[in-house]
Amino acid sequence: MNNLERMKRFHQAKWNEPIIYEISEPGARAVLVPGPCCECTSAEEAVASLPSAMLRKESPKLPEVAQLQLVRHYNHLSQENIGVDGNIDIGQGTCTMKYNPKVNERLAGDAKLSEMHPLQPEGTAQGILELFYRTGELFKEISGLDVFSMQPGGGSHGVLALASIVRAYWRDMGEENKRDEIITTLFSHPADCAVPIVKGYKVTIIQPDAEGYPDIEAFKAAVSDHTAAIFFTNPEDTGIFNVRIKEFTRIAHERGILCCYDQANANGLLGVTRTVEADFDMSFFNLHKTFGAPHGCGGPATGMVAAKKELRPYMPVPLVEHSPEKGYYLDFDLPKSCGKIKSFWGIAPVVVKAYSWIMSLGAEGLREVSRVAVLNNNYCMKKILAIRGASISFPNHRPRVEQARYSWQKLKEDTGFGTADVQRCVADFGTHYWSSHEPWVIPEPFTIEPSESYSKQDLDDYTAVLAEIARMCYEEPEAVRRAPVNSTVHHIDHDYFDDPAKYAITWRAYNKKYKGYFEPR
Amino acid sequence: MKVGFLINPVAGMGGKVALKGTDGEDILRRALELGAEPAAGARAEEAVKAFAESAGDCLFYSPSGVMGADLLKKYGIRTEPLFEPSAHTTPADTKRAAKMMLERGVALIVFAGGDGTARDVCAVVGESVPVVGIPAGVKIHSAVYAKRPGAAGILVGRFLLGLAKRFASAEVVDIDEEAFRDNVVRARLYGYMKVPDDREFMQDRKIGSGGTAAEEAAELAAYVAGCMEPGTLYLVGSGSTTMRLLERLEVDGTLLGVDAVMDGRLAGRDLTEAEIKKLLAGIERERRALIVTVIGGQGHIFGRGNQQLSPDVIRMIPKENITVIATPAKMAQLFGKSLIVDTGDSSLDEELQGYFPVVTGRARKIMVKIS
Numbered sequence: 025m026n027n028l029e030r031m032k033r034f035h036q037a038k039w040n041e042p043i044i045y046e047i048s049e050p051g052a053r054a055v056l057v058p059g060p061c062c063e064c065t066s067a068e069e070a071v072a073s074l075p076s077a078m079l080r081k082e083s084p085k086l087p088e089v090a091q092l093q094l095v096r097h098y099n100h101l102s103q104e105n106i107g108v109d110g111n112i113d114i115g116q117g118t119c120t121m122k123y124n125p126k127v128n129e130r131l132a133g134d135a136k137l138s139e140m141h142p143l144q145p146e147g148t149a150q151g152i153l154e155l156f157y158r159t160g161e162l163f164k165e166i167s168g169l170d171v172f173s174m175q176p177g178g179g180s181h182g183v184l185a186l187a188s189i190v191r192a193y194w195r196d197m198g199e200e201n202k203r204d205e206i207i208t209t210l211f212s213h214p215a216d217c218a219v220p221i222v223k224g225y226k227v228t229i230i231q232p233d234a235e236g237y238p239d240i241e242a243f244k245a246a247v248s249d250h251t252a253a254i255f256f257t258n259p260e261d262t263g264i265f266n267v268r269i270k271e272f273t274r275i276a277h278e279r280g281i282l283c284c285y286d287q288a289n290a291n292g293l294l295g296v297t298r299t300v301e302a303d304f305d306m307s308f309f310n311l312h313k314t315f316g317a318p319h320g321c322g323g324p325a326t327g328m329v330a331a332k333k334e335l336r337p338y339m340p341v342p343l344v345e346h347s348p349e350k351g352y353y354l355d356f357d358l359p360k361s362c363g364k365i366k367s368f369w370g371i372a373p374v375v376v377k378a379y380s381w382i383m384s385l386g387a388e389g390l391r392e393v394s395r396v397a398v399l400n401n402n403y404c405m406k407k408i409l410a411i412r413g414a415s416i417s418f419p420n421h422r423p424r425v426e427q428a429r430y431s432w433q434k435l436k437e438d439t440g441f442g443t444a445d446v447q448r449c450v451a452d453f454g455t456h457y458w459s460s461h462e463p464w465v466i467p468e469p470f471t472i473e474p475s476e477s478y479s480k481q482d483l484d485d486y487t488a489v490l491a492e493i494a495r496m497c498y499e500e501p502e503a504v505r506r507a508p509v510n511s512t513v514h515h516i517d518h519d520y521f522d523d524p525a526k527y528a529i530t531w532r533a534y535n536k537k538y539k540g541y542f543e544p545r
Numbered sequence: 546m547k548v549g550f551l552i553n554p555v556a557g558m559g560g561k562v563a564l565k566g567t568d569g570e571d572i573l574r575r576a577l578e579l580g581a582e583p584a585a586g587a588r589a590e591e592a593v594k595a596f597a598e599s600a601g602d603c604l605f606y607s608p609s610g611v612m613g614a615d616l617l618k619k620y621g622i623r624t625e626p627l628f629e630p631s632a633h634t635t636p637a638d639t640k641r642a643a644k645m646m647l648e649r650g651v652a653l654i655v656f657a658g659g660d661g662t663a664r665d666v667c668a669v670v671g672e673s674v675p676v677v678g679i680p681a682g683v684k685i686h687s688a689v690y691a692k693r694p695g696a697a698g699i700l701v702g703r704f705l706l707g708l709a710k711r712f713a714s715a716e717v718v719d720i721d722e723e724a725f726r727d728n729v730v731r732a733r734l735y736g737y738m739k740v741p742d743d744r745e746f747m748q749d750r751k752i753g754s755g756g757t758a759a760e761e762a763a764e765l766a767a768y769v770a771g772c773m774e775p776g777t778l779y780l781v782g783s784g785s786t787t788m789r790l791l792e793r794l795e796v797d798g799t800l801l802g803v804d805a806v807m808d809g810r811l812a813g814r815d816l817t818e819a820e821i822k823k824l825l826a827g828i829e830r831e832r833r834a835l836i837v838t839v840i841g842g843q844g845h846i847f848g849r850g851n852q853q854l855s856p857d858v859i860r861m862i863p864k865e866n867i868t869v870i871a872t873p874a875k876m877a878q879l880f881g882k883s884l885i886v887d888t889g890d891s892s893l894d895e896e897l898q899g900y901f902p903v904v905t906g907r908a909r910k911i912m913v914k915i916s
Contacts, residue, residue, distance in 0.1 A: 245900035342873035465880040
């Protein structure tokens with residue numbers, strides 16, 4: 025079987041699936057809840073004891089569906105997904121797609137955890153507190169930093185936590201109003217230039233020099249007494265590791281500027297280099313992605329923040345601490361804290377999965393993860409650069425760390441087909457290719473990150489797909505124009521989705537733009 | 546679909562014989578005497594080759610003979626001749642063709658030529674219909690031209706297949722004839738035309754952000770307008786990005802001129818260098834500010850399209866009060882390039898060198914090298 029034959033010839037199941045409310049039938053039930061036994065209070069009695077102002081005027085409009093129809097509905101939806109368990113996900117560049125071991129899902133789903141409540145007295149939650157504490161201890165080794173908070177619910181949320189700590193620090197120093205600028209780099213995580221603006225900062229972006237490194241001369245011109253902090257990702261989204269990073273942190277520290285390290289691209293660095301080695305004061309790590317928990321997709325993830333002990337007073341509350349007298353406890357006594365970033369103390373299932381993943385690998389295992397991720401990436405790079413029409417950003421810069429940003433510019437010039445056309449074709453091979461390469465400055469970009477989970481066979485198969493598509497662009501343009509033919513959905517009008525007059529990402533925005541069912545106002 | 550197509554057959558002839566173009570009959574005559582050969586037709590053919598297959602039953606309107614119809618017919622494209630051009634074609638032929646195309650309601654105008662040709666088309670068409678320029682001239686400063694004839698053809702093909710849905714304003718730039726008469730070769734901004742935006746700009750749908758060039762410019766204008774301080778006189782340079790700012794301030798400024806704004810009101814419109822100096826003289830130094838944008842594909846901030854901002858004027862304004870604004874899309878086009886200052890005064894150009902913050906959006910700057 026050759027590489028292309030192995031790739032499945034369809035992308036996903038196609039169900040013309042109604043939404044759950046459309047299959048709702050009055051009176052249908054998936055589960056019959058038993059009535060109260062003799063010594064329990066009935067639900068009605070419990071509700072009656074609440075103040076009337078807190079009561080709904082009518083029952084919530086929940087869908088009413090029988091169990092079989094319910095199971096079928098969600099099964100259909102799951103079959104319309106594409107994910108790491110059924111697919112080679114290396115095209116989701118800069119997203120560190122890796123296998124999430126099933127045993128960790130079992131641990132996180134265990135009743136010992138799932139039946140807990142975050143407001144339980146500390147004395148009854150020693151186990152999970154210990155697990156949070158120990159996870160922090162592991163990260164002392166991984167990062168060299170001293171204090172940890174698992175509160176943030178994702179990577180960008182981790183950046184928000186860092187920006188909040190920066191603000192709390194300068195408030196304490198009495199320079200909050202003067203220090204109102206943040207410096208980041210063009211190929212740092214896009215969140216690094218977006219999120220600090222939410223905290224009221226102005227952001228200055230440093231472009232790369234001809235080699236692909238952040239331009240140190242531009243950086244020197246940008247730092248001033250108004251700079252509050254720098255937010256750098258390293259390696260950047262191009263896969264280039266800034267070898268002069270310590271010079272940047274030195275220049276920043278000379279002016280009293282805080283240095284924040286976005287460790288979203290840490291998958292090639294574990295056990296190889298630590299945050300403190302580059303003289304950073306703070307960082308965040310993705311416990312999802314990098315440490316084996318599934319992607320959060322804007323929800324249940326963890327962008328754990330880590331800092332030097334000098335910055336402990338400004339960390340989000342509460343911190344998980346331990347003392348011989350108190351055992352494990354939550355420390356709320358941080359008067360200069362930046363406050364709470366998220367409710368309670370973090371998303372426990374993600375922490376459990378990450379802890380379990382790290383413990384199963386050990387120190388040597390983590391280093392091996394990074395070594396294999398880097399090896400996979402550079403193997404892929406060799407295969408991709410042999411494809412006609414493909415090139416890499418900053419071509420005289422090789423090897424790369426754990427990912428690389430490429431370009432189809434030559435393909436576009438030769439055939440008129442660019443990265444969007446390639447993306448449409450990829451669906452025909454049952455795999456996936458991402459289209460988010462912010463900032464959109466490398467022409468016709470694509471980003472590939474083969475983490476340690478993929479075998480040589482997987483990498484051969486995936487790159488063979490790219491090579492086949494490039495061949496089609498040169499030799500069978502009509503086939504490319506028709507693609508995707510094996511997908512459930514064909515040409516999508518992207519402009520429709522990009523039209524601000526049409527899209528609504530919040531309920532409020534929807535109500536502003538539409539009345540009834542997508543009827544424009 | 547109806548499409549207009551024209552070739553400026555004399556474009557590009559001056560190049561091989563070391564003339565700076567073929568604008569004007571004297572130069573053209575000299576070019577012919579020096580043995581120049583027409584090159585525009587061959588360049589246009591490269592483009593037509595690339596889109597002929599996509600032409601289907603589209604109807605092309607084109608002047609007869611070497612101005613386009615011959616070439617289209619050679620590739621079997623449905624063509625309706627517009628008129629018989631004069632033996633030695635002139636800008637009047639280009640303008641006449643463009644005018645007739647508009648009258649026939651074309652959806653796109655394709656032209657092969659140089660900066661002079663773009664100017665002639667722009668004078669008639671402006672931003673009323675999209676255009677694609679096939680580079681065939683000696684001087685190509687204008688952003689309305691594709692990088693290569695083949696690329697122009699691919700772009701036209703995409704348009705004919707209905708794949709080009711976004712459009713961006715692109716500069717028409719040409720040698721400043723007044724300066725040229727004084728032996729100074731300097732380009733000037735003559736206007737804007739609409740071109741298909743070929744970059745399938747797919748935003749990260751995870752966050753549901755969308756941004757067309759127009760929204761980026763509107764956001765930028767809103768932010769810059771909000772940062773303007775009372776009691777300060779702002780000179781606003783030429784260009785479409787700075788024009789958005791004037792529109793945001795609801796003042797009646799000019800696209801190609803330099804205007805002045807103070808306390809939200811227009812303090813001067815389409816000013817000459819002398820008028821600007823007079824205006825600045827009445828304001829204390831720290832209260833003088835200047836907002837300019839980046840012009841054209843090469844990244845000029847001074848010396849292109851804003852000669853009114855002379856070295857003397859620039860020196861009257863503190864360097865920290867000069868703000869350069871540009872949309873992220875524009876900066877992406879210039880990625881990897883430096884910005885250019887060409888004030889006509891080399892010592893001032895030297896002073897302006899180094900790194901300059903370019904404001905690209907709300908609370909966002911990017912450090913760019915100036916050379």
